[in-house]
Amino acid sequence: MMSEVCWPLAGGGAARAESQVKGLDDTFKNAKPGTAWGMTETNSIGTSIVGDDYLSRPSSSGRVSAVLELGVVDDGGNFLPSGERGELLIRGTQLFTNIGNAQTPLMIF
DSSP states (O other), X not given: OGGGOOEEEEEESSOOOHHHHHHHHXXXXXXXXXXXXXXXXXXXXXXEEETHHHHHOTTOOOEEOTTXXXXXXXXXXXXXXXXXXXXXXXXXXXXXXXXXXXXXOGGGO
């Protein structure tokens, strides 16, 4: 029966206010709020979170995709602990190469 299906109500981009996350859950009974983070270079998906996980941690962008590794490093290339600011490193099977190089032919696609 369609009323028993629970759909994800997800988006991406800027973080939602915590009150909006709760409001979505209160308003849409057959849907659960979610969000995701990604970049063109990561083929869209980088992290995601939905449902009860998102409701309990509405400021989170979720867990990293199973095919990516993420890390944050300082100016010396040393990995930083969670919560610290630095440069984001991304490695994985779904990354584009040379996407910013205008001289690279479209053959990479």
